[in-house]
Amino acid sequence: MSGSGPTPAQRLTLDRLADVLVPEGRNMPAASAVGVSEGLLDRFLDAAPALAEPLLSLLDEAPAEGLDAFVRHLASQRPGDFAVLSTTVVGAYFLSAEVRRLTGYPGQQPNPLSVASEPDYLDMLERVYERHPGYRECS
Amino acid sequence: MVTQGHQSHVLIIGAGASGSVAAARLAAAGFEVVCLEQGDWVGPADYMSAQPEAELAWVERWNPDPNVRQGLADYPLTGDADVRPVMYNGVGGGLVQWAAMWQTLLASDFRVRTLDGIADDWPIGWGDLADCYAQVARDMSVSGLGGDPALPEMDPYPNPPIPIGKIGRVAAEGMDRLGWHWWPGANAIASRRHGSLQACQRRGTCMIGCPENAKATPSLTHWPSAQAAGARLVTGARVTEIPVDEQGRVQGAAYLDRDGVEHFQQAQVVMLAANAVGTARLLLLSASSRFPDGLANSSGLVGRRLMQHPYRTVTVVCEDPLDSWQGPWGQVIYSLEFAETHPDRDFLRGAKWMVMPHGGPMFAAAEYQEAHRHDGFEAVWGANFHRAADEVFGHAFTWGIQAEDLPEDHNRVTLDPTMCDSSGLPAAHVEYRVSDNTRRMLDFNVARAVEAAEASGAVSTLVRDVWPTGIGHVLGTTRMGNDPQTSVVDRWCRAHDVPNLYVIDGGVFVTGGSANPTATIMANALRVTDHLIEARASQEIPA
Ligand SMILES: Cc1cc2nc3c(=O)[nH]c(=O)nc-3n(C[C@H](O)[C@H](O)[C@H](O)COP(=O)(O)OP(=O)(O)OC[C@H]3O[C@@H](n4cnc5c(N)ncnc54)[C@H](O)[C@@H]3O)c2cc1C
Ligand code: SF4
Numbered sequence: 001m002s003g004s005g006p007t008p009a010q011r012l013t014l015d016r017l018a019d020v021l022v023p024e025g026r027n028m029p030a031a032s033a034v035g036v037s038e039g040l041l042d043r044f045l046d047a048a049p050a051l052a053e054p055l056l057s058l059l060d061e062a063p064a065e066g067l068d069a070f071v072r073h074l075a076s077q078r079p080g081d082f083a084v085l086s087t088t089v090v091g092a093y094f095l096s097a098e099v100r101r102l103t104g105y106p107g108q109q110p111n112p113l114s115v116a117s118e119p120d121y122l123d124m125l126e127r128v129y130e131r132h133p134g135y136r137e138c139s
Numbered sequence: 140m141v142t143q144g145h146q147s148h149v150l151i152i153g154a155g156a157s158g159s160v161a162a163a164r165l166a167a168a169g170f171e172v173v174c175l176e177q178g179d180w181v182g183p184a185d186y187m188s189a190q191p192e193a194e195l196a197w198v199e200r201w202n203p204d205p206n207v208r209q210g211l212a213d214y215p216l217t218g219d220a221d222v223r224p225v226m227y228n229g230v231g232g233g234l235v236q237w238a239a240m241w242q243t244l245l246a247s248d249f250r251v252r253t254l255d256g257i258a259d260d261w262p263i264g265w266g267d268l269a270d271c272y273a274q275v276a277r278d279m280s281v282s283g284l285g286g287d288p289a290l291p292e293m294d295p296y297p298n299p300p301i302p303i304g305k306i307g308r309v310a311a312e313g314m315d316r317l318g319w320h321w322w323p324g325a326n327a328i329a330s331r332r333h334g335s336l337q338a339c340q341r342r343g344t345c346m347i348g349c350p351e352n353a354k355a356t357p358s359l360t361h362w363p364s365a366q367a368a369g370a371r372l373v374t375g376a377r378v379t380e381i382p383v384d385e386q387g388r389v390q391g392a393a394y395l396d397r398d399g400v401e402h403f404q405q406a407q408v409v410m411l412a413a414n415a416v417g418t419a420r421l422l423l424l425s426a427s428s429r430f431p432d433g434l435a436n437s438s439g440l441v442g443r444r445l446m447q448h449p450y451r452t453v454t455v456v457c458e459d460p461l462d463s464w465q466g467p468w469g470q471v472i473y474s475l476e477f478a479e480t481h482p483d484r485d486f487l488r489g490a491k492w493m494v495m496p497h498g499g500p501m502f503a504a505a506e507y508q509e510a511h512r513h514d515g516f517e518a519v520w521g522a523n524f525h526r527a528a529d530e531v532f533g534h535a536f537t538w539g540i541q542a543e544d545l546p547e548d549h550n551r552v553t554l555d556p557t558m559c560d561s562s563g564l565p566a567a568h569v570e571y572r573v574s575d576n577t578r579r580m581l582d583f584n585v586a587r588a589v590e591a592a593e594a595s596g597a598v599s600t601l602v603r604d605v606w607p608t609g610i611g612h613v614l615g616t617t618r619m620g621n622d623p624q625t626s627v628v629d630r631w632c633r634a635h636d637v638p639n640l641y642v643i644d645g646g647v648f649v650t651g652g653s654a655n656p657t658a659t660i661m662a663n664a665l666r667v668t669d670h671l672i673e674a675r676a677s678q679e680i681p682a
Contacts, residue, residue: 026525047187047195050209075516086520091195094500103528105500108193110340110351111465115282115299115330119323121308124315131318132288136479138250138264 005045010059011037017062018089020071028102031093040092048091054084141393141401147173147371149671150391150406152378152421154178155232156657157643157664158412159357159365160275164668166368173404175376175394178212178229180358186348194501196347203227203236203346204608211397212375214560216416218553220571222447222609224416230374231356232414233611233657236346239327239354240470240493240655241281243272243662245478246291248652255480255487258545261649262621262630263666265291271662271669276325279355279661280333283325289475298330301339305461306536307471310494313595314474324470324493327355327657335359343466343496354467376402377562381409381425381434381640388681389434389640395562407680408639408671412664415445415613415646419552420567422617435617435634435642440627442553444546444615446651449573451542451581453588454497454506454601456535463496463536470495471536477584478543478653486579488543491653492588495537503532510601531601538588539610543653544577546615573605581605612656617646631674632667638679643667 006014018031034040045052058081062070074082093099100107149165151158154176165172183189187196203225205213212228227235247254249261273294276283282298300323303311307323314321328345329336339353352359362372375397381389391405411418419442425434433441470493478489497503507527511518519527544550550572554565585602592600620626623635632647634640643664645656652659671678 021520022524023521025522026529028525028528043192044195047192047200048198050199071520072516075520087198090501090504091198094194094504095191099500103500103532105464105532107191108188108342108344108464108466108499110342113301113330113339113341115302119284119300119302121303121311121323124311125322127315127318128320128322129286129288132320135245135289135291136247136254138247138254 006041006056006059010056011041013059013062014041016067017071017085020068021086021089022093029098031089034093034096034098036089036092040095041088043095044088044092051084051088054081055088058085141403144173144402144404146405146407147171148406149408149410150175150404151410151412152392153232153412153414153417153644154230154357154372155412155414155644156234156357156660158410159231159361160661160664161410161412161643161668162370163361163365164665165672166365166370168672172370173406174370174372175378175392175404176230176372176374177377179374180230181235181348182358183348183350183352186350188342188344188347189350193344193347194499201236201347203611211561214564215558215566216569217555217558217566218568218570220569221573221605222449222571222607224447224569224609224613225611226414226416226613230358230362230372234356235348237611237657238346238469241276241279241283241325241327241658242473242491242654243290243293244652244654244659245289245475247479248650251488251650257487258650259620262619268659268662268666269293271665272658275658275661275665279327279360280329280336281325281327282330284323287322289320296325298333300324301326301328301330301467301469303471306463306496307494309457309461309595310455310536310538311472313591316594317591319474319591320476321472321474324473326467326469328467328469329353335363339467341466343464343468343498345466345468378421379424379562379564381421383427383429383434383637384681386682387429387637388679389637390681399562408641408678410641410643412644414644415616416552416567416569418642418644418646419616420554423554424564430636435627435636435640437636438624438627440618440625442616443548443551444618445550445552445569445571445613446544446546446615446648447571447609448541448612448651448653449544449577449581450606450610451540451585452603453538453540453585453592454510454531454535455538455592455595455597456531456599456601457596458534458598460533461536463533464499465496468495477587484583486576486583488545488580489653490540490542490580490584492584493539495539497535497537500528500532503527503535506601507531509603538591540581540584540588541610541653542577542580542584543651544574546618546650547574552616614645614648614651614656617642618649619647620649631670632663639681641667641671
């Protein structure tokens with residue numbers, strides 16, 4: 001990540017904005033509870049460095065009060081800025097080991113294929129073959 | 140000073156799908172080949188696919204849209220387009236990021252004018268490509284099952300099909316109940332170790348680069364043999380112009396290296412393989428007093444008739460867990476049930492469907508948000524945010540529906556009058572409208588896909604509108620044909636106007652069909668290259 005990174009005040013603001021988008025519910029923690037404004041944010045910005053500048057200026061712009069209205073305003077009036085905020089929050093949230101455990105997502109892990117056995121769909125395929133009129137002749 | 144490269148027999152511009160096929164074939168036949176590629180080599184060390192941050196690769200570095208990615212090799216795409224093209228610029232071209240879905244055109248795709256009274260016929264037929272389809276499938280280690288009755292007979296694929304898995308099974312059962320066509324998907328992904336490829340490990344990161352070297356891409360399948368046979372690949376080489384001599388023959392190409400130093404590569408024959416956007420851009424950039432409207436453009440068709448397969452998706456959400464973050468992210472099964480013209484429908488031609496996994500939770504959330512984008516903030520954020528991970532993630536698969544868009548002159552690539560790339564060359568300006576025929580076709584197919592989802596026992600569906608960014612299929616801007624007034628290249632893909640200039644990329648498509656295009660692009664590049672080799676004695680070259 002370039003520059004000195006988000007300040008503590010910017011991180012605090014992100015936590016509060018993030019909870020408007022991703023509050024606690026359905027047995028899942030709120031965004032701030034898993035640390036989206038901490039190490040997860042740093043990992044997110046390492047992967048998507050071009051979002052750092054627009055994100056940080058958005059955090060500076062956020063008002064001290066009325067964050068809920070601010071987020072809704074971004075969503076309805078400033079889709080580009082809203083995409084920066086929501087992509088950061090969602091991206092950082094799903095990096096959390098706790099969130100991955102709760103959703104049952106192991107990450108894009110290797111898991112070898114097996115092509116040794118005969119496919120179990122050949123009966124269905126036989127029916128495709130039988131009912132198909134054949135390809136369209138074109139001579 | 141401009142440095143001059145030693146004259147090659149053949150200069151290829153672009154090391155993507157088509158350029159790689161030509162380079163390997165020509166080098167094996169003993170030709171001196173130079174290929175100029177504006178991008179770099181990429182491989183597993185560059186990919187984010189094996190990192191926990193894999194899903195974030197899409198946000199920026201590995202986004203298929205060059206305007207988002209903004210890499211050094213990328214050029215901007217400007218203009219007002221309902222669908223904006225996407226591509227990858229580097230060794231392998233689009234095949235660095237492709238999903239590797241392998242599909243030949245239908246036999247009828249070559250005779251659209253004769254059969255349906257619209258668009259145009261190709262100057263070649265399916266049979267002219269048959270042997271080349273088989274050869275490129277072997278070279279690309281394709282895994283699939285032959286015998287699909289919707290297609291002409293072909294040689295068996297070199298590898299058994301990838302298992303259709305839980306998602307393919309549920310989708311196929313729905314199609315079976317409705318009596319509709321489906322077939323296990325063919326993919327240029329090795330289901331077992333084959334050629335230069337390792338066996339697929341189901342990571343599902345195919346479109347951000349395969350970290351296992353299991354997905355076919357030219358840096359694995361074509362360049363090792365091409366280079367061993369003597370082909371020279373120059374990376375970081377952005378071609379700026381293809382000049383002609385007084386007899387109207389091309390002499391080679393001017394290019395800039397990474398440091399902005401100008402070079403000239405001389406050649407007896409030039410093959411353009413820069414894709415349907417990049418090639419049109421280069422021909423227009425190469426206007427001269429002899430060709431004031433752009434090189435090889437006496438027909439006025441260079442850049443016109445852009446086709447992109449406008450795309451919609453229906454994500455099918457099921458009760459049972461389907462482990463659908465697992466790959467491969469090619470096509471598990473496909474359907475050609477609605478790919479042909481039908482007299483009862485209010486549109487001509489048709490669409491191809493294919494089943495894919497949906498990726499990790501970030502993708503599931505994005506799919507959910509897109510499908511509910513008109514339902515307001517509450518529908519997807521706040522208390523409802525977790526519904527995507529809870530209901531969709533791991534329980535869903537996607538029917539991708541790609542429409543055959545017909546060639547229309549107003550869908551075109553031109554040069555941007557103001558915006559430039561990092562070398563100071565005009566950006567590609569793209570104008571593209573989704574036609575009424577295509578919209579009706581997509582509406583019809585989406586409605587059928589929702590029926591298929593219901594027949595598969597779906598608990599809900601997430602339906603998306605036409606995707607505003609394309610799916611990497613760019614076709615038609617330098618069409619093939621017999622008549623120089625209505626086409627840019629002849630049946631051997633040689634420019635009607637310039638006897639030693641060939642175009643071998645997806646630009647030469649006369650119509651687009653609904654099939655993923657790369658099998659045809661590569662087979663056609665092989666057909667044309669073989670002809671050039673056979674006819675070498677009669678090839679005109681510069682003095
Ligand atoms: C995300 C994604 C998924 C896809 N999935 C599939 C799929 O599943 N199945 C399928 O059939 N197809 C798929 N495609 C499409 C496939 O990638 C293209 O059909 C194919 O790559 C086109 O081949 P081509 O030879 O026409 O050009 P490309 O492969 O695009 O190669 C063109 C090359 O030319 C270079 N170039 C351009 N201009 C210049 C210049 N001025 N100087 C030097 N070099 C230049 C570029 O850098 C590029 O490397 C996908 C594409 C993308 C982006
Ligand atoms: S699913 Fe297979 S082909 Fe795709 S990235 Fe993983 S190993 Fe590679």
